[in-house]
Amino acid sequence: MLNSWKPTLRQEQFLSLPDEIFEALYGGQAGGGKSEILLQLPLVREFYKYPKFKGIIFRRTLPELEREIILRSQTDGLYKACGGEYQDQKKRWRFPSGAIVQFGHLEHEKDVKIYDTAQYNYMAFDEVTSFTPYQYEYLTFSRCRSSDVNLPSIVRSGTNPGGIAHNYFRKRFVEPAREGGKVIRELRTIAGRTIELKLIFIKSKASDNEYLMKADPGYLDRMQGLPEADRIAKAEGDWWIYSGQVFDDFRSEKLLSEPDNAIHVVKSFNIPYFWPKILSIDWGFKAMTHALWFAINPFPSKEFPAKIYIYREYAAKREKISTWASNLKILSHGEDLKDIVLDPSAYGHRGDEKTIDEQFADSFGREARRADNDRVGGKLLIQEYLRWAQAPPRMVPVSGYDYEVAMRIRRIGGEEKLREYEKTFLV
Secondary structure (H helix, E strand, O other): OOOOOOOOHHHHHHHOOOOOOOEEEEEEOOOOOHHHHHHHHHHHOOHHHOOOOEEEEEEOOHHHHHHHHHHHHHHOOHHHHOOOEEEOOOOEEEOOOOOEEEEEEOOOHHHHHHHOOOOEOEEEEEOHHHOOHHHHHHHHHHHEOOOOOOOOOEEEEEEOOOOOOHHHHHHHHHOOOOOOOOOEEEEEEEOOEEEEEEEEEEEEOHHHOHHHHHHOOOHHHHHOOOOHHHHHHHHHOOOOOOOOOOOOOOOOOOOOOOOOOOOOOOOOOOOOOOOOEEEEEEOOOOOOEEEEEEEEOOOOOOOOOOOEEEEEEEEEOOOOHHHHHHHHHHHOOOOOEEEEEEOHHHHOOOOOOOOHHHHHHHHHOOOOEEOOOOHHHHHHHHHHHHOOOOOOOOOOOOOOOOHHHHHHHHHHHHHHHHHHHHHOOOO
């Protein structure tokens, strides 16, 4: 049946994982055959012969799904060789037994709800770090299950380092076994019940893919021309060159194993009139002008526990100062703004008669206060505001924060060690 396709040694290792390992991550270097192995697994394992088998393979967006996964399934001939018939309208392969391999995408956070009535024996995420942890866990823990004792329920994923969920997958799969191949036992408390999960990381390399090396022997050499961070991540499969998202604690939806306060998006409500309001502006032309309106809660309570609420956002590229300043004025109409802060770079002379802050004042009708531009302090403060877990005991260096020390730590130990140093100064 599959004489025309033979797995590499790493792919064979991935295919041979016992079904008791619920989650497996295959990844590292670009070119390791991640998409291929996720697509072929239901065929190699002969799941397609079982009438009750249902599998689904996800990519984050529909265009990615169509040009990467669906197209490959149609052109390599293996799905058709197994008797599969592709149903374009439903984006799925159906086999003579009645088995189905579905294709899905999750462009938006809450697209997971589309699958609430479905269940799948096999769930696969291609480029899994492009999905949010919430999307991954919601589907993994609620929709992957079996109704046939002869079929397993397993989740298999592939990815390169990088992406919005880089930190999440590095922490769960890579940090416990950097070279991979080790079964990781993880205790999770979900809905008040503690369960043990088994997961594993299989580290792949492009050089392991003999078919790629034969078809395109210059592939690895060309990757050396990538920007440094991308080269190290994709060409060497290094999970430590990327730090992932800066604010790891941010949640628009909480994970199943997290407490109720692990969320930062709330339903709309009428802001009490006595809450002070602030407008913060980071101006730009090519980069972007970005403005946020904040409401400060002077009396946190059970109903309104947060100290600060962002209630409006404005973003624009290549807009004249008079345009975005006037738009901010219109959006702020009728509001008693206690303060307006503006990026300090807006106060420098750039050859114009008036500085950017002066042009803003002309269009908005009010001057803005110059921000202090303390990037490290600001980042740490936001991380603290977003923190929902209990803060660890603090050992604050007597000498206080030292920029030179921080840069030395970064050079020697990388971003992770720098972050550890910065966290000692959180209030």
